Amino acid sequence: MPNHHPLVCLFQDCNRESLALVGGKVSSLGELINAGVRVPPGFAVTTQGFRQFFREGGLDREVYSRLKGLTEPETQAIETACDEIRQMVEAAPISIELEDLIAEQYRRLSMHCNVPAVPVAVRSSATAEDLPGASFAGQQDTYLWVRGVDTLLTDVRRCFASLFTARAVAYRLRMGFAHEDVDLCVGVQKMANSATAGVMFTLNPANGDRSSIVINSNFGFGESVVSGEVTPDEFLVNKISLEVVRRAIPKKEIFYAVDRESHSSRRYDVPLERQSVQSILDEDIAELVRMGKAIERHYGRPMDIEWAVDGDMPTGGNVFILQARPETVWSSRQAAEKPAAKSAIEHILATVMTGKKVS
């Protein structure tokens, strides 16, 4: 990074070391990108940016003094103070310099995505949120399908303000964290306009085989797959040969897509002629498998991944990873049943004793 304390920075410029600057969520996005994983593009308004905004015109002093002396049991007082603070924060101006940086990155993002005023998700990413036992952070505000610079700037401020919800403040008081020590960053990321989406396990959830990858997919957002509302297409892929070993293409009657009016996803019927069509291209399966392997390598364990194929972006660069978390079911089971170490001849004996099941 040319500037070590930038106010705004691209996801791909972040890594593990950027945790203090961009928070856990964005720094891990950066890590993934550097590991060869494609995530929806975006940028972050850094903690540096947040601080600059917060110090501008003495906003920080006002806020902290308003919180001073409050203790956790005073719920009503906290509630009142927080309401005031949030109004203050949301109304505070962003410096011309910061505003210009955000607007520039946003326009670049729109150009990169080939979508004018590209819809983005605006999320807070606190510096302490992903640390064990401290999953509090600022109230996790997320604004979806945000379009245009003005709305974006408003939502960035609303994210900043989310550090001061009554719940977050009460939590910090209880845990003994100083309000001044918690920083916030805001991630601005292209909304994946999923033509197809779903989940991917980097092991076979049916038998725990770590040499397999299982992909579930349906048209539209991954919501229909995650919620179990459809029986998705299922692909069993050999992680080593990269071949699709088994595929099941059932009828998929519904899918989710965005309703631009309400800025939320809506259920639609899959047209009859498309119901039994494979919802993902084989090339995209290959791309997912490649990224699944990279993610697994990166985290050193089997992962459970959400992904999407973005309809806005040209093929070849539109398969995105939305989320990745460690798989837990088989990972814990495998550790439990450890076979006794045996010599080769004992293994061979066991084989001839067991024989081969025919039925």
Added chain:
Amino acid sequence: MSNRQFPGPHDVEPIKGTEGWERMYPYQYPFTRDDPERAAYEKGMFWFYDGLHYPEPMYPFDMIWDEAWYLALSQFNTRIFSIPPVYGVDHRIINGYVYITPVAVKDPKEVEKRVGHFIERAGYYYQNWDALVDKWEVKIKATISGIENVKVDPLPELEDMSVVVEGLGESKGYKLLKAYDDIIDLGIRCWQYHFEFLNLGYAAYVTFMDYCQKQFPDIPLQSVTQMVSGIDVLMYRPDEELKNLARLAVELDMANVVCAHDSFAPAQAAMSTTNSGRKWLDALEKARYPWFNVSSGTGWYHHDRSWNDDLDLPFSSIRMYVEQLIAGQSIERPTEQVAKERDRITAEYRALLPDADAVEAYDQLLQTARTVFPYVENHLFYVEHWFHSVFWNKIREVGAIMKDHGFIADIEDVWFLKRAEIKEALWDLVTAWATGVKPRGPKVWPTEIAWRKGVMDKFRQWKPPPALGVPPDVIQEPFTVVLWGITNDSLKAWSKAREATNLTDIKQFTGFAASPGTVEGKARVCRLASEIRDLQAGEILVAPTTSPTWAPAFSKIKACVTDVGGIMCHAAIVCREYGMPAVVGTGHATSILKTGQLIRVNGTTGEITVLD
């Protein structure tokens, strides 16, 4: 299992006009009806047709190898290495086709007792594998040179004077009997050695396979075999010799001479007129011994002639390679690529193992599998190809004498006699010669042989069911799985094919996924190795089974499908070396598919689809 029925061993209809066929084979081979205890035993066993070795009905003489391996395999399992849960493999014959069944040890106490012996005995072999294999090579080479040196001399009107002056005290008549005994004895001995390591080798191999499948339930078997691929084995050597000769022909500017001839003799005549040509012929002559002792079939039948018997066979392959060289195509096996892919696969699976113990076991078992692999392959060249090729010709020499004495009309009729009958006939022949009277044989054997030929023709038109009796839940005999590929899936596929009234109506069927990848192409059904001459580049070879003689086919085709074989059969191994898809052990591919049909071969899943 009840829904997967094969006919009972006693329910197979006899073929009209073959009554009495049983006398063509050892008396204990047919399924019995007059011995209730034996019949009940037969009824309780699951018999499968050994199409891997015997795509055709058995000639009475050729039964020698069946009896030889019946003895050898079984004794090593039962009496030498004490494989705990399984004795030998029992044999039967019906309408000329051999059926076999592995025999389980039923008493758990007996199994227990056998475990200790097994650990001690098999353990010794595994630990001293390489040293014992070295010893084996000495033994097998002595056996081969033994058969090469057997002299089968005609019977003289009057014995040579040397018998008198050297005080030999033995006649050519006695020597003929002894020569025949020696030939048979060497054959049986050769098969003793054949099984010395084989079952242990397969057990080690299956164990590695099992271990991988336990760790990775989805792992395709061919990935496991790929981990043991790319190891240099003798089986490729004969084919390498042909390639070398092709390269030499190009180098010596003899390519046009090779390409101008359809058979060897005229090419040889043309070559012998030039220095370069003679140089090439010398190289060919050098390659012939031992490398052209390769059978054109599996080596199991007397009619599987070797390259040395018919130089047209290797010559047409050389020509094929020369043509490819001229066209600028590569004739190399992609050895380096295969080794690289093997190492990648091995490392990737290894990296996915859960802990250090698992990695240790994996390394150990892989090492063992790689140690046993060369033997598992190399014995084929020594026994089935080299020894058998010499052996058949020695019997032909005996047959020539029988023909001279009017016992048979043609040398090739000798195969219609059991080996014990030949011995009896030789006694008849030799004693009559010694006595100066007419033997009885010439009035007995030609008639019997004519009848047997008719019976064999009827056998040939009969399709043996893939199996008889009720399949068991578990098969413990290591061979049965690895070589014949008897598993739930293969049985299912076979019985499905059996249910179809018209095999050519089947549009999709499965076999063993033996080498990964998917291709589409035109099928070329070759029932005999000689038919590979018809192969066009890019076709998919469909064969009953393949052997090293088929090797030249693999540089032309883009996939291979066989009727019989497990993932360790020849076609499977070669396809993995060439990196092309293979599906083996389909049961009926040569009956279902027709030359010219567009088919899809999925070597990853084992599916064959007829596309038109």
